[in-house]
Structure formats: structure tokens, C-alpha cells
Amino acid sequence: MPENKKTRREVLRDGGRLLALAGAGAALGYAAGSGKKREYVWQLDPYKCIQCGKCATECVLEPSAVKCVHAFAMCGYCELCTGYFEPDAEKLDTAAENALCPTGAIKRSFVEDPYYAYVIDEALCVGCGKCVAGCAKFGNGSLFLQVRHDRCVNCNECAIAKKCPAQAFSRVPADQPYLLKQAAAKKSEPGKAE
Ligand code: SF4
Ligand code: SF4
Ligand code: SF4
16 A cells, blocks of 8 residues: 555545645735735636646746646546546556656545545646646546746736637736636635535
């Protein structure tokens, strides 16, 4: 049995914490920014995004301020995760050649038979959206992109927004800076993470 084995309940709980952290990170960025009050920030609508790849290439930051977010509450914990594996993967293991993510930013770990957890290492994620497209094709759509406000410098004109072919970017209130998928948002409310 792998040493890092967690129960499904524990993984769901951690997912709730992750989403709560996302909000905390945003609040921190807001308070620790330029000192000026910002009323609106840029965010992308995950229901409009078509994973064109421009979130990885058009941001003024390198790597992009856009990262993949995982809504654990929506995830099927699939053994064959189409957001994790190349479509023609020879084996369902963690060898780099079988993984869809170009930077190795998705960590796969066994939970309990037949479930596996997928966690994003944001420091490695470049926001390319390949995993998001893979998950949306055959999975539950639990992987999606978001502008992370602990990185975004809130440009007057967002360079990605100008190039986004899906018009997925808009200004959102700075105190509600994330557009989470509905099930994820519901599960991230206090006391509802499990
Ligand atoms: S530029 Fe728009 S469509 Fe392309 S990945 Fe970003 S949000 Fe999605
Ligand atoms: S496939 Fe792209 S968007 Fe998904 S985790 Fe890897 S770098 Fe991030
Ligand atoms: S506002 Fe600027 S830093 Fe933020 S996502 Fe857009 S281009 Fe990147």
C-alpha cells in the first residue's frame, strides 16, 4: 500500500482547503498590492473558455498568472484520467511519457481501489489548458483555468483578455475574484467541504 495513501474523505477535505486557500491568497494579494484599493480584477469564465492555449502565451508574466485549478468536489478520481494521461498512453502510470501535462505539474496518487487523486503543483503549471481540455472531453470537467491573484498584477488592459477568442475574460469584484465551477463553489463554502 503506498505510503501517501489518503482516504477519499481526506482528499475531499484537502480540496476544500485548497479552494479556501485560493480565496485567502486573493485577499492577501489585494491587501499587499500597491496599497491602492482595487475594485475590480480580471478573471476568466471557465464555462466560456475553449482552452485555446493563449492563457499560457499572452500573459505579461512568465510563467502566466493563469493556473489550473482542480475542483475535487467534481472529480471522479478516475484511474484513467483523461486530463492526466496522453490519449495513447502505453501504461497508466506516472512515467513522464504517459502524461499530458508538458511540465509535470499534475501529481497523481493512489487513494483507494479504484480511485486516484490528481493535485496541481501551481509552481510548475504554465496555464496551457491541455489537462482542462482532456478532462472536459471525457471526464467531469473538474480541472479548469483561473487567473491567480497572488500572481496577477491586474493590468489595466489584460493582454490575454485582448486575445481570448472566447471572450472569457471580464472584470469581477476584487472581493470575489474567482469564478469557480458551481459544484466547486458550493463545496467550498464553510462546513461543506466534505
Ligand atoms: S485565452 Fe480564453 S479561450 Fe484561450 S485558454 Fe485563455 S480563457 Fe480559455
Ligand atoms: S497541462 Fe497545462 S494547465 Fe494543466 S497542469 Fe499542466 S501546465 Fe497546468
Ligand atoms: S491582467 Fe496582466 S498579469 Fe493578470 S492575467 Fe492579464 S496579462 Fe496576466
